[in-house]
Amino acid sequence: MREAAVEADIRSEYLSLALEPEAASMFCKLLPVDCLKLNSSKFVETFKPGTSYIVLDLGGGTVDLTVHHIEYDGRLSEIARASGGAWGGTQVDEAYLKFLEELFCRCVFQAFRENNTSDFLEMLREFEINKNESVKEAFSNKRIIVPSEPGLAVLKGAVLFGHDPLVMKSRVSKYTYGIEIIDKFVEGLSPERYRVFENGIYKCRYTFCPFVRAGELVPVGKIAREHLLSDTFDVKEALEYMHLQKNIQSMLLMKAVFELELYTSMHLINPTCLKCILERQKSV
Template sequence: MSHKTLVAAIDFGTTYSGFAFSFGHEFQADPLKISCTNHFHTRSGAGMSLKTPTCILFSPDQQFHSFGYEAEEKYSDLLMDGEHETWYYFQRFKMMLYSCPDLKRDTNLQTSDGKPFPAVKIFSSAIKYLVNKMLSAMGGKLAGIGHDDVHWVLTVPAIWDDKAKHFMRIAAEMAGIKGRNLLIALEPEAASFFCRYLPVEKLSDSGKSEISCFEPGKRYLVLDAGGGTVDITVHEVLHNGHLRELFKANGGPWGGTTVDEAYKEFLERLCGQKTFARLQRDFKDDFMDLIREFEVKKRTVSPELDQKVTLKIPITLHEAFQDEHGKSFREVVAERQDLHGKLVFAGDKMRVEPSLMKSFFEKTCDAIIDHLKGLFGKPELSGVTTILMVGGFSESPMLRHAIQTNFCRMRVVVPNEAGLAVLKGAVIFGHQPKIISSRVSRYTYGISVREPAQNGDPNELLIQEEDGRWTCRGHFYKHVEVGEEIPVGARSKGTVYFPSDKVHDGMKIAVYVSTEKDPKFIVDKGCTHLGEISVGGGRFQGVKVTLIFGGTELGVEAIDQDTGKVTNANFDFLE
């Protein structure tokens, strides 16, 4: 159990973000006594919210201005006044860390109009805002509590790679969180921790004994459906109450925002690419309002929906269509036989038939169902009887129905607080960081080493040394294999590495990952350069390097072979 006086968690989501906290003595008395109250003013001050949109605004001189609802409101005002062009506005930027294959410290993001901005500054400013907002919300409760008494937990998708996790750690440290006080939590795991403590009446609308899925020996799948990704882990409950991961974390980009994308694609087909592009470029405020309204309306869509849904279509879209095509948008749509009876216009409103509204969910739900069917065919998932659905998108009746219909032999559990399960579970994880006993490696991890050249070595890896000998500079020395179950804190067999030159101040060791079980060379199929281990400074003849696996982040230890002392070693995954 954590010895910190206070655990504070930040759930940095694709669409919404928030924070929660609890004190050590509160957790011991009641693990579910977690403070997560309304701290965010909604748009136009109409109310308060537990979370705020993950959007951020910087001034023309690239200084942080606002986050969340305040950023949305200010940017909307700038758009209406035509003063937005020199400002920097970003939303749903978290997915960049999943989709960027070559993430670096100096990676830039671009605004919708193409202005570059340092990604790490965007993330660190967002985290700093949430940290300050939490500290402000706590008020007098912080009396007598120092920075070292706070244990911070930051949530990330389990399917993120080591580079993305490392990037978030760097951003958090830039935001003022000390590295030794920071714990990275995997989102579906955190949700699982929270649900284990829920009483039956809060775990299920029906009040049935779904809590039995957390009894020793039970196996269950956690499906964390958020805004950007669907994140999946599979757990077995051990007799000591700890959890064992049965299959490597997996998932994909099938979160709730993909339903929004389906709606946007529909509108683009309806009005044409040029008209839709103009709406996004020249009438950003109207476009933002259009998407916001759909986000609200889509939450009410269920399989039982039998009435038309009304969606506002901005007059600027009608005008842009008229300019582009010389015809009325309403008349052209009315003439389309494939849409006959599916939608009609009434003023600035579009009335959509239930079947058309439901169709925006099809591609997303189908992708999730297909992925789950593939998973349940794996031998590692034998004995799994329960699907635990968490995350904001799990509250969608359409997704819930799709899961329940396709996996009718499974017990499907959706807790009442599905959208807060990750956030509150991250607090619990901060108090009990050793609740997971083992995890399954997503990759084969290894280090690039030199070996005497042999027949069959790749030509591009061969190098002739000063003494004339030929060596191969890219053998993959394996430490852990993909799919291998690893106890948390497990240490690889220490290996001694020697500097490649005689004059050195420290040493860098290249780390590689592979999707294959037994790669021979760093250029083999499936191999990727992950980053480097920096050892030193100082001079030494050799260093014994041990990788530490099983945690939410990769660890490393280096021992100087001359002195036997632990020397400074750390990862650099971002260059």
């Protein structure tokens, strides 16, 4: 998206990208209390500092979910990384219609659909109402709040983000980011096949040095630094990697950064073999 903006001659300093779940969250957080309804009748007070809440964007094709906490300075912290998938309303409708075809036989259901169109549409409307009621029943111990004009939540939230781009205080990293280095060989931990002898000591090639781990809470604007010294002949290669440590935002744009969502806590407690991680990941 950023590359497309550059192609359209939009200067980078004038471009801000808002994440859809965060935009929806910003809109919901700043809604006046008289626009919030509980069970379509009662007005409630919510979204105060110290409040944690889930924003569930149930679209036609996809579902987006994010969990935020309002800090006492009014900024937002991500509690769990944003997630979602192809579980939107149309997906549920298709599964429901498939179930009816299997229940009544495909030819019978198709005849009903074609010859009783008004009844078929009424059935779909009833099913839509039941879907909303099912959500409320499944989370009966939680306050479910539906804002007015929910279809404009993301759009209005994106406008709010443009006025206050620093509203997000921290996010949960989706991936692990790091670089390949040559490190000291550790008996019992480093793979024997990558052992090399340089400058009088044994070292291990292809060691993965993480900057940020998946699931780690990262403050917005944080600079991830890792000071590395090279005493090998391949100093030029080391210097090419060193610029990756400048900050986490530039790391996201570098193809040399390894995004390893798997093998985090168990394999990356200590720097471990990068090639081993990649080999294991390919086999999954």
